[in-house]
Amino acid sequence: MQFAYKQLDVWQKAVAFAVRVINTVERVFAERTHFRLMEQIEASSTSIAMNIAEGKGRLSKKEFRQYLYISRGSLYETMTLLEIFHRKGWIDANELSQLEQDGLEIAAMLKGLINAISKDGS
Template identity: 30%
Template sequence: MDLAAKVYEITDKFPKHEMYSLADQMRRAAVSIPSNIAEGKGRRTTKDFIRFLNIAKIAKGSLYELQTQCILSNKIGYLSQEDFRLIIKMCETLEHRLSALIKYLKHAN
């Protein structure tokens, strides 16, 4: 949720003509991860939750997509170096946390 909120905050500063292109793509990528986790948490069993976390893990593609979009945004001057580093770090942290949670739940089950 923190990553998605930060992406919204940062992309709100993008030029208005980017609101329905690059900014929208970044927002969608950032929102997909917590959405899949929330949907999985609502399932009845740990097995179902793990399955949805794996979807979120597969959605690491969304993290990589977001990172690529951040690189582009930084290169064209929409994203400051400070915000760029922050988003990349948040993506890396989220990737590690998802992997750790999945591993924990598989062994606890």
């Protein structure tokens, strides 16, 4: 037996994305004054998968859908932080582009799952 959220492709993709973001951030050299940004991007990137999992564990599809919306918000927050990191020169255009592609794929998967749940009438 395994947790039901582990069967969701979007959860698996979100976990891999979070690991990739964390690995990217670990290579960033920034002044001590920017540690809060480092912590925030780690929090927002991991929040994507965590909210998918938490929502899957809820009792209703309506609750699950709400957590998927929160997950999408965390994704958008992460993408904004990645753009800031790029503009600060902490990550290069290639890294940003690859992470954006992953982010767009996750966004599409979240949208599809939200739409599927909404069609069920819950």
